[in-house]
Amino acid sequence: MTARKDTTYAILGLLTTGHQTGYAIKQLMDQSLNHFWKISYGQIYPILKQLAANGLVTVEETTEAGRGKKIYHITEKGKAALRHWLSEPACDLPTVKSDFLLKLFFGKHESISATITKIRQHEKALQKRYQTYRSIEISIQNDHASEDQIYWQMTLEYGIYETKAAIKWCKDMLEKLEEFKKEA
Amino acid sequence: MTARKDTTYAILGLLTTGHQTGYAIKQLMDQSLNHFWKISYGQIYPILKQLAANGLVTVEETTEAGRGKKIYHITEKGKAALRHWLSEPACDLPTVKSDFLLKLFFGKHESISATITKIRQHEKALQKRYQTYRSIEISIQNDHASEDQIYWQMTLEYGIYETKAAIKWCKDMLEKLEEFKKEA
DNA sequence: CATGGCATGTAATGAGTTACATGATTAC
DNA sequence: GTAATCATGTAACTCATTACATGCCATG
Numbered sequence: 033m034t035a036r037k038d039t040t041y042a043i044l045g046l047l048t049t050g051h052q053t054g055y056a057i058k059q060l061m062d063q064s065l066n067h068f069w070k071i072s073y074g075q076i077y078p079i080l081k082q083l084a085a086n087g088l089v090t091v092e093e094t095t096e097a098g099r100g101k102k103i104y105h106i107t108e109k110g111k112a113a114l115r116h117w118l119s120e121p122a123c124d125l126p127t128v129k130s131d132f133l134l135k136l137f138f139g140k141h142e143s144i145s146a147t148i149t150k151i152r153q154h155e156k157a158l159q160k161r162y163q164t165y166r167s168i169e170i171s172i173q174n175d176h177a178s179e180d181q182i183y184w185q186m187t188l189e190y191g192i193y194e195t196k197a198a199i200k201w202c203k204d205m206l207e208k209l210e211e212f213k214k215e216a
Numbered sequence: 217m218t219a220r221k222d223t224t225y226a227i228l229g230l231l232t233t234g235h236q237t238g239y240a241i242k243q244l245m246d247q248s249l250n251h252f253w254k255i256s257y258g259q260i261y262p263i264l265k266q267l268a269a270n271g272l273v274t275v276e277e278t279t280e281a282g283r284g285k286k287i288y289h290i291t292e293k294g295k296a297a298l299r300h301w302l303s304e305p306a307c308d309l310p311t312v313k314s315d316f317l318l319k320l321f322f323g324k325h326e327s328i329s330a331t332i333t334k335i336r337q338h339e340k341a342l343q344k345r346y347q348t349y350r351s352i353e354i355s356i357q358n359d360h361a362s363e364d365q366i367y368w369q370m371t372l373e374y375g376i377y378e379t380k381a382a383i384k385w386c387k388d389m390l391e392k393l394e395e396f397k398k399e400a
Numbered sequence: 401c402a403t404g405g406c407a408t409g410t411a412a413t414g415a416g417t418t419a420c421a422t423g424a425t426t427a428c
Numbered sequence: 429g430t431a432a433t434c435a436t437g438t439a440a441c442t443c444a445t446t447a448c449a450t451g452c453c454a455t456g
Contacts, residue, residue, distance in 0.1 A: 038315050126314035133310070136367060146303070158309070197377040
């Protein structure tokens with residue numbers, strides 16, 4: 033109750049999607065939320081434990097796998113907590129951390145060619161990500177059954193819009209730098 | 217030397233721009249790098265101390281302000297370290313963390329109207345940021361003297377491109393949701 | 401029979417924020 | 429004279445990553 037730990041609610045929310053183990057939550061996150069939220073096992077398992085302790089989820093321990101596979105289910109209390117968290121506005125603008133832009137910012141300390149190379153590499157990475165998004169989009173669109181579908185697609189679309197814009201930026205800046213290089 | 221601490225190099229780099237105190241570095245960061253790199257005093261002062269201990273900067277202590285204002289200058293060793301850091305590719309794609317998108321992802325647990333409200337608020341915040349970027353752009357353009365100018369403008373432009381794309385996304389999604397609402 | 405995927409977990413470490421504490425100078 | 433800005437710094441805390449450790453099950 034103390035701090036608003038968004039990651040806790042992310043896990044709680046994912047438990048409503050049919051993914052009931054820590055492992056499955058990680059898999060789903062890596063696929064779908066990956067572009068705006070990441071998580072490691074080092075967080076997942078302690079948080080699941082804590083959620084169970086607070087009665088937001090129940091644990092069903094099977095003897096299947098090694099240490100006993102644990103299947104989690106959200107409780108009514110958990111659902112209420114999730115809805116409460118959702119109802120809070122909170123919506124700050126995304127926090128971005130880009131070592132690419134950080135290095136670009138100090139471009140005067142290196143050669144123009146070095147900067148151009150960096151942008152080209154960045155563009156390549158963006159294009160790869162764009163393709164990944166597109167293939168995720170297709171797999172989401174095939175899953176008509178889920179009520180989650182429209183929301184999952186919208187979040188993905190956000191990533192697609194931004195990635196397209198960033199690719200455009202790369203093209204424009206490369207042009208600009210080529211000109212700048214000629215002048216010098 | 218152990219870990220590649222980008223924030224350390226960000227500070228080192230900013231010392232080459234004519235901003236020589238911890239306070240001034242924070243000011244400049246808040247203005248210019250803010251959209252892709254943030255920093256707090258709790259990091260700046262310890263890092264400056266460490267940079268001095270490693271001989272990457274020199275400290276000139278004046279008795280001006282309270283505890284003695286400290287003016288930092290990058291050394292040759294510091295410049296070499298900065299260039300070395302710059303030469304490393306490293307360029308991973310930006311890490312984004314968006315509690316807005318996280319909540320949107322779980323939209324099925326709330327009403328469509330609530331989702332629409334969230335997007336409208338997000339759009340408002342984006343528009344505000346867009347205006348901020350535009351005014352920073354103008355102040356950078358007036359500063360023709362600096363060799364940093366072109367690079368600073370490019371990083372800013374990245375933010376402008378992305379923000380424009382995100383605003384477009386808001387408009388498109390609001391339209392989509394209004395339709396979705398009618399259907400239901 | 402060995403590789404890869406499924407599955408859970410902890411300890412150490414790192415990164416970063418927040419709150420607090422202090423005090424000088426400048427502008428109104 | 430008082431409020432804002434300039435200026436430095438620390439301690440406690442939160443959040444997250446990384447490396448490690450374990451072991452089952454299915455496929456080739």
